[in-house]
Amino acid sequence: MAGQQPTLRAQRRAETQHAIQTHAVRLFRERGYDATTVADVADAAGVSPMTVYRHFPTKEDLVLVDQIGALVADRIAASPATRTLVGRIGGALVDAATALTGEDPESEGKFLLARTQLMISTPALRARHLDNQYLLQRAVVDALGDDVADPDAVFRAQAATSACLAALHTALVRWAEDDGRSALPELIAQALTASFGDDVLDHRR
Known part of the structure; x- marks a missing residue:
């Protein structure tokens, strides 16, 4: 016990x-x-x-603290090392968004939408959001584990993560401005495709 x-x-x-x-x-x-x-x-x-x-x-933490980093890290750790860095990271972001914005109308999706809208509309929260992006980047790179064991590999992973998180941020802003009418996972996939090409999320399994 x-x-x-x-x-x-x-x-x-x-x-x-x-x-x-x-x-x-x-x-x-x-x-x-x-x-x-x-x-x-x-x-x-x-x-x-x-x-x-x-x-x-x-006070800012009341809006910005979340478990998204852990959720994304779990998805990355479970992804095949044979995939590209961007494919692993982008796929994990899409999967995490799918888990957070499920079909249940009482799901965490509405809560995430409200928090995102507050972050976008509140200057103090927008500034702190940059800190959260850095923490999420660290969680992603750590989740890649032994696949990024040397300084050059870490640098490449940080660059890939930063680019994927920029696509994520663009998708979140569009989702918030659309008041959640669009599907967040689809918006993230579109942003990733626009940034990295049509095959970025191919062979995700």
Whole structure:
């Protein structure tokens, strides 16, 4: 039983974090990001401001913190090393978007859309988004593991990742401006194809 406690603790922590973030995004959309305080979020979530800060050290984190990096990294680690770097990274981005924007109307897709729209419309969040891109780049390169073991390989992986993330950002902006009416995975695939050619996502399995 003792071995299960960290798992249960982590699950409860994730549930609390998600509840706080859900209330934060709702309030930011209803009242405006600048007009909403961390105390407002804490009150809506039924927790103390200290609890909010324990999960989200800054106000910007209430919008920008996510698990996308881990999801993309898992997809990359499971992809064949015989594929091109761009194919592996781009395929993982499309797969992650598919997982996050499923057919269930109550899926994480609507939450991701709301967060993306806030990021685009709020100057402070746009600036912090660059930090998130860097963290995602690191997660992607780390997920490639031994396939990028020397400095030159790491450099190539960083360049490929940066290019793929630029395509991802372009797709996210279009998706947000379209209010989610277009399918995000398809937009990402289109952006990748426009950047790297029609065969970039071929032979993904």
